[in-house]
Amino acid sequence: MKTTQAMKTARAGDKPKYVMIGGFLGAGKTTAVGKLAAWLCARGLRAGLITNDQGRNLVDTTMLRAQGFATGEIPGGCFCCRFNSLVDAAHKLRQEARPDVFIAEPVGSCTDLVATVTYPLRKLHRSDFAVAPVSVLVDPVRAERVFGMGQGGGFSEKVNYIYLKQLEEADLIVIAKCDLLDPARLERLRRAMAAQFPRKEILAVSSRTGMNLQAWFRRLTTESQSAKTAMKVDYEIYAQGEALLGWLNCTVDLKAKKPFAANVLLTHLASGIQRRLRDQKAEIAHLKMTLKRGGDSRAVAAVNLVRNDSAPELSLGLRKGVTEAQLTINLRAEAAPHLLGAAIREALMASATAFPSLSVTLDHLEHFRPGKPTPTHRFTRLAG
Numbered sequence: 001m002k003t004t005q006a007m008k009t010a011r012a013g014d015k016p017k018y019v020m021i022g023g024f025l026g027a028g029k030t031t032a033v034g035k036l037a038a039w040l041c042a043r044g045l046r047a048g049l050i051t052n053d054q055g056r057n058l059v060d061t062t063m064l065r066a067q068g069f070a071t072g073e074i075p076g077g078c079f080c081c082r083f084n085s086l087v088d089a090a091h092k093l094r095q096e097a098r099p100d101v102f103i104a105e106p107v108g109s110c111t112d113l114v115a116t117v118t119y120p121l122r123k124l125h126r127s128d129f130a131v132a133p134v135s136v137l138v139d140p141v142r143a144e145r146v147f148g149m150g151q152g153g154g155f156s157e158k159v160n161y162i163y164l165k166q167l168e169e170a171d172l173i174v175i176a177k178c179d180l181l182d183p184a185r186l187e188r189l190r191r192a193m194a195a196q197f198p199r200k201e202i203l204a205v206s207s208r209t210g211m212n213l214q215a216w217f218r219r220l221t222t223e224s225q226s227a228k229t230a231m232k233v234d235y236e237i238y239a240q241g242e243a244l245l246g247w248l249n250c251t252v253d254l255k256a257k258k259p260f261a262a263n264v265l266l267t268h269l270a271s272g273i274q275r276r277l278r279d280q281k282a283e284i285a286h287l288k289m290t291l292k293r294g295g296d297s298r299a300v301a302a303v304n305l306v307r308n309d310s311a312p313e314l315s316l317g318l319r320k321g322v323t324e325a326q327l328t329i330n331l332r333a334e335a336a337p338h339l340l341g342a343a344i345r346e347a348l349m350a351s352a353t354a355f356p357s358l359s360v361t362l363d364h365l366e367h368f369r370p371g372k373p374t375p376t377h378r379f380t381r382l383a384g
């Protein structure tokens with residue numbers, strides 16, 4: 001294999017690169033993480049992935065492991081509040097997979113990650129990691145609404161505070177899924193973002209079409225984070241914004257006498273949950289579900305929904321019928337958690353009725369609001 005610039009730089013001094021791909025819920029982070037990991041593999045580099053969430057049973061981990069990538073998971077709290085777990089997960093991955101590049105996906109409702117994660121890594125673990133510029137992804141249709149340019153459901157002001165703070169601290173703002181907008185709309189969005197964040201670099205990429213991915217990935221593997229001053233954050237508003245969101249994670253065992261079509265079931269269930277939440281006027285930030293066929297971590301179907309008014313999207317499908325499976329549901333929406341629980345239970349019952357040979361057993365269900373963020377470290381400046 002040819003020695004590329006990326007290989008030389010990522011291996012410089014045997015210090016692995018730490019790449020963080022942030023952005024709001026549903027922005028396209030996990031998909032981009034998978035693309036970057038595959039891009040690195042194709043260049044002879046090893047990737048170690050770290051997923052993170054407030055809850056357990058993470059769809060993102062299932063999705064990335066299904067693609068065969070070494071993936072560590074930090075459940076039960078965000079990177080900033082569980083900084084030591086992040087460092088431990090990286091060390092564990094290093095022993096297992098010796099990654100040249102760590103790719104970390106923070107929780108989509110988190111901000112202030114520069115002061116609480118990348119500066120502590122640069123200050124306290126300088127000899128262990130070379131920190132890459134922080135990317136913050138946006139879904140362009142959601143971004144149009146946040147910037148007052150698009151019709152449709154949105155979040156309340158304090159949730160949008162978090163959304164905009166994420167952009168404020170980005171080294172690179174990345175308009176993901178740019179295949180969703182025509183060039184004129186994309187340009188309008190880019191201009192609106194540039195007007196609010198005049199000194200930021202704004203890229204537009206698509207994991208689906210591959211547009212501009214190479215150029216972005218090359219920068220992540222060859223450049224280092226240079227910024228030395230972190231932004232100001234009002235932790236009261238941040239905590240109130242997070243607390244407006246409801247979080248639900250659940251696992252369900254599925255058994256059937258006759259094989260059933262996993263893709264049809266997932267889409268039926270997603271539509272049922274969407275309809276119920278729409279009736280409650282609860283704006284979905286991200287509904288994601290995976291269906292894993294009988295203990296086979298590579299046989300996975302997945303469905304996603306990132307707005308109340310978009311159609312459920314099957315991002316992975318299973319062709320063969322299924323008789324035994326585990327379903328994992330992660331739902332994040334601006335709503336009281338018990339409403340999410342009720343919507344899931346009712347939609348599961350409706351799907352069980354629509355697929356009569358199916359027996360549906362709820363294995364585990366938790367719903368909550370994220371707690372107040374209390375970072376382990378917070379460095380607002382780096383010396384020198």
Ligand SMILES: Nc1nc2c(ncn2[C@@H]2O[C@H](COP(=O)(O)OP(=O)(O)O)[C@@H](O)[C@H]2O)c(=O)[nH]1
Pocket residue numbers: 023024025026027028029030031032108176177178179180205206207208209286288303304305306313315
């Ligand atoms: N059209 C389009 N959809 C995408 C693209 N990247 C991701 N998605 C979809 O956006 C949804 C959310 O993606 P995900 O990576 O899970 O977002 P995350 O919550 O930020 O990790 C899924 O349905 C993806 O298939 C893209 O480049 N184009």
Ligand SMILES: [Mg+2]
Pocket residue numbers: 029030031060105
């Ligand atoms: Mg994700």
